[in-house]
Every structure is written in C-alpha cells, then in structure tokens.
Amino acid sequence: MLRLKIFSMIAMRQAFKLLQLPSKGFSSLQMILIIMSLGIIMMKTFSHISTLWQKDYIQYKRYYQQFNQAQSSIEWAITQQWTIPTEHWQCQELLTYQLSACIKVAGLLNGEYVIVKGEFQRFKLFHLATLYNGKLTLQQGHWLDYCPNNKSQYCE
Amino acid sequence: MTDNHFTGFSLIELLVSILLFSIVMLGLVEFQTVLTSTIWQAKKRHTAQTMAFEILDRYPDTQVINLPAQWNFKIMTTRYHQCQIVKVIIWIPSAEEISQQRWFCRL
DSSP, X not given: OHHHHHHHHHHHHHHHHHHHHHXXXXXXXXXXXXXXXXXXXXXHHHHHHHHHHHHHHHHHHHHHHHHHHHHHHHHHHTTSOOOOOOSSOEEEEEGGGTEEEEEEEOTTSXXXXXXXXXXXXXXXXXXXXXXXXXXXXXXXXXXXXXXXXXXXXXXX | OOTHHHXXXXXXXXXXXXXXXXXXXXXXXXXXXXXXXXXXHHHHHHHHHHHHHHHHHHTTOOTTOOOOTTOEEEEEEEEETTEEEEEEEXXXXXXXXEEEEEEEOOO
C-alpha cells in the first residue's frame, strides 16, 4: 500500500513536470507574438478603413466636379444661339472651359420641348427646355442625371 | 536534464521580450496616429466638398450656410459675357483648401 502511494506520488510529480516543461521559458515570447498578431490585425483593419475613406472622398470629389461642369454646360447653353432641334443631337462646345452642351427634340412630349444635355467626362445631365427664337429657356426643376428616355441609345 | 538548466534564461528572455514589445508598440502607436489623422483629414475634406456644393446650389442665397467653427469660405465671381463663374473656396484649419466652381447665366 505504501509502495503504491509512493509510486503514485512520483508519477504525479513526473506528470506535473511534463506539463510545466513546454510553457517554461517561452510564455513572454508567446505573449509578444500574440500582441503583435493582434496589433497587425488591428492596423490592417484601420488601414482598410482609411483606404475606404480616401476612395469615398475621391469619388465624391469627382462627382461634384462632374456635376458642376455638366450643370455649367447647361447654363452656358442658354446663352447660345441654337437652330431648330431635330431628333439628332446638335452640340456646341467651349473648349477653354471644357463646356459641352447638346440639344434635341424631346421624344416623349409634344414638339415644343427640347432636351438639353450637359456633358463632362462621360457624366451627363439632362434638362427640359423650350426653344424660342434660337434661345433656350430651361424648365424649372426638370432635370435628371440619367437618360429621360426609356431607350438608352436615345441619349447617346 | 534538470530544471536548473532553464532557470538562467528567464531574465534575458524577459528583457528581450520587453525590448521587442516596446519596439512593436511604438511602431503600432505611430502607425495608428498617422492612420487616425488620415481618416480625420479625409472626413473633414469630404464635409468641406459637400458644403461647397451646397453653397453653389444655394447661390446667391448663401447667408444660411453654417460652417463648423474656425472654417471659412469665400465666394469669388468672374464675368464671362452674360454668365458669372462662381468659385467657392473653403478653408479648413490644418488641411488644404477646398474649391468648386459653377457657371450661372440666369441671375
């Protein structure tokens, strides 16, 4: 009985030693590695968020610039002299200020209305207007930033 | 091999760990400061762009525009035949200025 007790005590001691050995001496380094990994993950996430913010900012900035230029083109168009509009785009440009405006008959309404298109870098703005004596009069509030016709080729 | 074999390394290992930890933490703190600043700047510029656009949309009625504290804006106009080229510049503290311009021909 005593021999068994001594044997079990030795066995427990050995087992305890075995359990202790692998963690001995490396715990601090392991902690550093864990902290480093967590830190890197955190920084990666931050970096990703930062990139998203920057991209978002650039997109908005481009949109505002394109909108302003397209709107400016439409404003400039009303000061220009235009001939009778047809079903094909009739365009005028002011290259110094990168303004480009086109007009055509509004297909969805009766013949007295025209569509004015202001364009800048593939961004298009459309406005409904009337033409009298070669001068355009814009219809208040009737603007769209997409093709007002159900067929996209109508706006190309 | 006895336990005594491992005991001699713990202090050096601890010192190396502290050194590594300090270097890594300094790097991380610096990196996070730069990132936070970048995000903050981008957010401010984004708000300024939106406000400049709003000012142009409201022009010539710009009295109701409320900019954040210490922000300033200026409206510059240039004539081009019948049109006015309106340029809005917004100054943000510790960031670059923001500007947008639009033509107005019906004023």
